[in-house]
Amino acid sequence: MTKKSLAKIIDHTNIKQNAKEKDIRKTCSEAKRYGFRGVDVNPQWVSFVKEQIAATNIKTIVLIDPPMGLSSHFRRKETCKKAKKDGADELDVVLNVIDIKYERYDDVLADLKQICRILPCKVIIGSGYLTDEEIIKASQIVKKAGAFCVKTATDKDPLDRTELKEKAKHVKLMKQAAPGLQVKASGKIRTYRDALMMIEAGADIIGTSSSVKIMQGFKRAKKK
Numbered sequence: 735m736t737k738k739s740l741a742k743i744i745d746h747t748n749i750k751q752n753a754k755e756k757d758i759r760k761t762c763s764e765a766k767r768y769g770f771r772g773v774d775v776n777p778q779w780v781s782f783v784k785e786q787i788a789a790t791n792i793k794t795i796v797l798i799d800p801p802m803g804l805s806s807h808f809r810r811k812e813t814c815k816k817a818k819k820d821g822a823d824e825l826d827v828v829l830n831v832i833d834i835k836y837e838r839y840d841d842v843l844a845d846l847k848q849i850c851r852i853l854p855c856k857v858i859i860g861s862g863y864l865t866d867e868e869i870i871k872a873s874q875i876v877k878k879a880g881a882f883c884v885k886t887a888t889d890k891d892p893l894d895r896t897e898l899k900e901k902a903k904h905v906k907l908m909k910q911a912a913p914g915l916q917v918k919a920s921g922k923i924r925t926y927r928d929a930l931m932m933i934e935a936g937a938d939i940i941g942t943s944s945s946v947k948i949m950q951g952f953k954r955a956k957k958k
Contacts, residue, residue, distance in 0.1 A: 738769060740929075740952055743938065745826075745918070746945040747774040749797050749889060755782065762786035768949055774826060774941060777817055784821035793823040795856075798849075801890035802860055803828035807845050814852045825853050826885060826918075826941070831860040834872050842872075846879035856883035856918050856939075861904040862892035869904055873911035883916040883939065884908050891921030898928055902935035909936040926951025 746768075748761040758779050765773045765787060772793035773783050783794045796817040799805045805813075814825055827849055833842045846857060857879065859872040876884040886904055887893070893901055901919065908917045919932035920941030926948045929940050942948065 735933075735952075737949065737952060737956075741769045741949065742771050743933075743940055744768075744770045744929075744945050744948065745772040745774045745793075745795055745920075745939060745941045746770040747889075747920070747941050747943045748779075749774065749776050749800070749943075751776070753779070758782060759786060764946055765792050766790060768945065770945055771939065772824065777813055777820075780817050780820035780822045794821055795824045795826055796822045797888065798825055798827040800828050800858075800888040802831040802863070803858075804830060804832065807848075810845065811848060811852070814849050818853050822853060825849065825855045826858060827855055828858040828860060828888065829872065829876070831863050834859070834864065834868055834875075839871065839875060843875050843879055846876065846881065850880040855879075855881040856885045856916075857881045858885040858888060858920075859908075860888075860891075861886045861901070861908070862921070866907060869907050870911040873908045873915070877912040877915050881915065883918050884912055885918035885920055885939075885941065887921035889921060889943070893921065895922050895924075898922070898931060902931050905932055905935040905937050924948075926955055 746765045772795045774795040780796050857876040861869050873884045905919050916938040918939035919937035923942045924944040929948050
């Protein structure tokens with residue numbers, strides 16, 4: 735793996751609720767400096783990010799309905815449509831975790847099918863809330879809905895920093911359950927070693943706000 739190839743699989747994330755314009759500008763500047771895959775933000779920042787990363791290949795990505803996907807279908811759909819209008823390239827949308835827990839699979843599928851028609855979708859299943867069996871089922875639904883990627887979690891992942899091996903296991907389960915889909919690992923991935931663990935488990939994309947720290951860790955690792 736090269737520095738460039740690592741950067742190309744990282745979605746540089748800033749989803750802090752108290753983020754200011756200067757913070758989002760800094761995130762975009764870092765994305766341009768390192769050549770990250772995308773910039774992942776909350777809906778209100780989509781148009782600003784689009785302007786900041788104009789004339790680059792960096793994707794503008796919007797997080798929809800964290801942390802458990804509990805908004806109404808109408809509100810979710812309208813938020814996604816607004817994000818598209820504002821210039822988003824991709825949606826990172828959370829499925830309704832409670833519906834998965836209560837086996838309301840048809841409802842989850844119907845919701846996601848319509849959303850996946852709006853823009854290319856990564857669907858967040860909230861793997862830290864789910865059993866292994868639920869992770870498998872959720873991943874299969876995501877594939878059936880027409881998403882191109884299934885994602886582990888948001889920053890609210892219940893898994894603690896000490897449980898990254900469990901997250902790596904989830905990545906493997908998701909990869910096996912939905913062959914052909916990309917897998918995005920996210921939530922408490924803060925070092926190059928963390929990222930490498932997810933990549934070795936099968937992750938195609940890494941979502942993190944610690945992207946710069948990961949790149950610095952990669953540089954140190956290569957010097958050894």
